[in-house]
Amino acid sequence: MPALTDGTARTANGRAIGDEMIAFILMTALLAIVPMTGIYPFFVMQGLCFALLACAFNLLLGYGGLLSFGHAMFLGTSGYVSAHALKVWGLPPELGIVAGVVAAAVLSVVTGVVAIRRQGIYFAMITLALAQLLYFIYLQTPFTHGEDGIQGVPQGKMFGVLDLSHPDTLYYVVLGGFLFGFLVIYRAINSPFGEVLKSIRENEQRAISLGYKTDQYKLLAYILSGTLAGFAGSLKVLVAQNASLTDVHWTMSGEIVLMTLVGGLGTVFGPVVGAFAIIAMQQYLAGFGQWVTVIQGAIFVVCVLTFRRGVVGEIAHYFKRSL
Amino acid sequence: MQALSAQLLVGLINGSFYALLSLGLAVIFGMLNIINFAHGAVYMMGAFCAYFLLNVFGIGYWPALIVAPVLVGIFGMVMERTMLKWLTGLDHLYGLLLTFGLALIIQGVFQNYFGSSGLPYAIPDELQGGINLGFMFLPVYRGWVIVCSLVVCIATWYLIERTRLGAYLRAATENPTLVRAFGINVPRMITLTYGLGVGLAALAGVLSAPINQVRPLMGADLIIVVFAVVVIGGMGSIMGSIITGFALGIIEGLTKYFYPEASNSVVFVLMVLVLLVKPTGLTGRAT
Numbered sequence: 060m061p062a063l064t065d066g067t068a069r070t071a072n073g074r075a076i077g078d079e080m081i082a083f084i085l086m087t088a089l090l091a092i093v094p095m096t097g098i099y100p101f102f103v104m105q106g107l108c109f110a111l112l113a114c115a116f117n118l119l120l121g122y123g124g125l126l127s128f129g130h131a132m133f134l135g136t137s138g139y140v141s142a143h144a145l146k147v148w149g150l151p152p153e154l155g156i157v158a159g160v161v162a163a164a165v166l167s168v169v170t171g172v173v174a175i176r177r178q179g180i181y182f183a184m185i186t187l188a189l190a191q192l193l194y195f196i197y198l199q200t201p202f203t204h205g206e207d208g209i210q211g212v213p214q215g216k217m218f219g220v221l222d223l224s225h226p227d228t229l230y231y232v233v234l235g236g237f238l239f240g241f242l243v244i245y246r247a248i249n250s251p252f253g254e255v256l257k258s259i260r261e262n263e264q265r266a267i268s269l270g271y272k273t274d275q276y277k278l279l280a281y282i283l284s285g286t287l288a289g290f291a292g293s294l295k296v297l298v299a300q301n302a303s304l305t306d307v308h309w310t311m312s313g314e315i316v317l318m319t320l321v322g323g324l325g326t327v328f329g330p331v332v333g334a335f336a337i338i339a340m341q342q343y344l345a346g347f348g349q350w351v352t353v354i355q356g357a358i359f360v361v362c363v364l365t366f367r368r369g370v371v372g373e374i375a376h377y378f379k380r381s382l
Numbered sequence: 383m384q385a386l387s388a389q390l391l392v393g394l395i396n397g398s399f400y401a402l403l404s405l406g407l408a409v410i411f412g413m414l415n416i417i418n419f420a421h422g423a424v425y426m427m428g429a430f431c432a433y434f435l436l437n438v439f440g441i442g443y444w445p446a447l448i449v450a451p452v453l454v455g456i457f458g459m460v461m462e463r464t465m466l467k468w469l470t471g472l473d474h475l476y477g478l479l480l481t482f483g484l485a486l487i488i489q490g491v492f493q494n495y496f497g498s499s500g501l502p503y504a505i506p507d508e509l510q511g512g513i514n515l516g517f518m519f520l521p522v523y524r525g526w527v528i529v530c531s532l533v534v535c536i537a538t539w540y541l542i543e544r545t546r547l548g549a550y551l552r553a554a555t556e557n558p559t560l561v562r563a564f565g566i567n568v569p570r571m572i573t574l575t576y577g578l579g580v581g582l583a584a585l586a587g588v589l590s591a592p593i594n595q596v597r598p599l600m601g602a603d604l605i606i607v608v609f610a611v612v613v614i615g616g617m618g619s620i621m622g623s624i625i626t627g628f629a630l631g632i633i634e635g636l637t638k639y640f641y642p643e644a645s646n647s648v649v650f651v652l653m654v655l656v657l658l659v660k661p662t663g664l665t666g667r668a669t
Contacts, residue, residue, distance in 0.1 A: 120475075173654050179474060180417045184610075184613050187606055188606060188649075189650065191607075192651065195650075196647065198646075349494045350494060352493070353486065353490035356490060359479060359484075360487070363476050
């Protein structure tokens with residue numbers, strides 16, 4: 060099976076780390092000055108949540124070669140749990156986030172054990188079906204309020220001091236959360252664990268014959284990815300102040316795949332670029348109604364047929380750099 | 383008793399659609415190694431095609447049963463020639479992503495022109511009314527759908543498993559290079575197979591048009607259930623997908639009678655249970 064992603068840029072590892080450091084500092088600086096510019100902060104915060112989600116998804120597909128078509132279930136589950144914890148139980152935001160992340164972690168263990176038993180497209184179909192199962196459960200259980208969703212979630216004070224109803228404070232908390240998640244993923248990719256994961260992506264049989272228990276590595280990657288996707292979902296509740304069924308529906312899972320594909324599979328910064336590109340597109344093309352779906356579909360087709368490295372992947376390939 | 387047999391009937395009809403759709407998926411998967419995510423979209427196109435044939439050209443149900451699958455099948459073959467062909471040899475996940483994109487495009491275009499509400503399609507005169515079976519009332523059209531889909535499924539099975547053409551097809555799945563060396567045009571066979579699979583989905587669409595209304599998203603949610611059916615069945619054999627399709631339809635119908643809350647999710651729960659016991663699916667080969 061040919062490789063899913065392009066490995067040429069990864070030759071000189073020392074320079075690669077250097078390039079990624081510069082890109083990371085550049086990204087952090089750009090994101091940090093957003094509140095001082097005139098950019099609508101809500102849009103950037105939403106973008107950050109989806110960027111973290113796409114990065115978590117990319118850990119699984121780009122580095123582990125596992126296409127999960129149900130990643131929205133983590134976003135939605137942690138969103139519902141966090142929203143419920145904040146609104147009904149009245150927990151402070153930090154504990155609300157913890158509750159959501161724990162829920163996503165548990166869900167990823169349970170679904171991971173089931174899904175990891177099959178590979179390739181079957182894995183994709185199983186994750187999709189599991190997500191749809193959860194969709195129907197959330198549609199019927201009372202605590203999610205069905206079609207209405209959980210509205211008007213209070214933001215509260217984080218650690219008792221950070222007033223999240225203040226836009227700038229909220230922005231830096233979300234940015235902090237994003238950077239934390241991003242660095243966890245970056246660390247995982249550049250660890251021995253990440254190297255084994257990549258070897259499984261390239262050739263699972265070879266990894267098995269080298270003595271690695273590949274199923275355990277894949278499951279661990281799945282759990283890490285699902286948990287971090289859940290973290291993104293909890294942050295999103297603080298930003299949007301609601302949790303609804305759209306976050307669990309399979310079209311959301313498709314959007315996550317699209318973000319990663321556009322940005323660049325198996326690149327560190329690709330999912331971030333892709334997430335902001337898709338969010339911006341939805342924001343500015345909202346007036347076109349259903350044509351947005353058509354445009355998204357067309358982007359899928361174009362990416363798969365001609366542009367498989369994605370934006371960041373193409374740039375990295377052109378300059379023979381690692382990004 | 384009345385209610386139970388009514389739900390069983392609904393289950394059998396849903397099973398007919400599951401079987402026809404998963405059969406098409408299996409045929410396509412066998413030759414192209416692609417899970418056709420656009421399968422729900424072409425099912426919907428089949429229904430719309432029948433609707434247009436009737437309302438624009440005045441072509442009724444019976445001709446539409448042939449014409450719509452052929453038209454949609456040709457559309458599918460164009461899709462294969464222009465796009466899917468270029469994915470040969472790549473990771474099969476790209477096929478899934480490409481067909482997902484195609485599904486979004488097709489559904490989006492139809493939603494733009496027809497909104498999300500359903501268009502009615504009348505049951506043909508010959509199949510109006512019903513028969514009283516004593517223990518239940520059987521609407522003729524519903525009986526026809528079940529019989530028709532069974533016949534088509536078995537015919538497809540016969541074509542692939544028992545004829546010379548089917549033997550070429552199965553051989554080309556195992557070793558395309560060798561089959562080409564015997565002078566058989568494998569790329570053309572792949573295109574025709576994709577057309578056949580898409581045509582089967584379109585036929586299911588025409589059959590469903592008088593029962594379920596003609597809607598742009600009629601295939602979108604159905605396809606995920608069909609994926610679960612495929613995972614349960616394992617897609618190892620053509621017969622396997624037919625039997626699993628019907629069986630799951632019936633199980634769904636029974637659930638609707640005994641515990642309606644779970645009727646949407648029972649197929650997915652079954653999928654989890656089957657995967658825990660037998661990861662390859664009921665009829666699946668180990669991969």
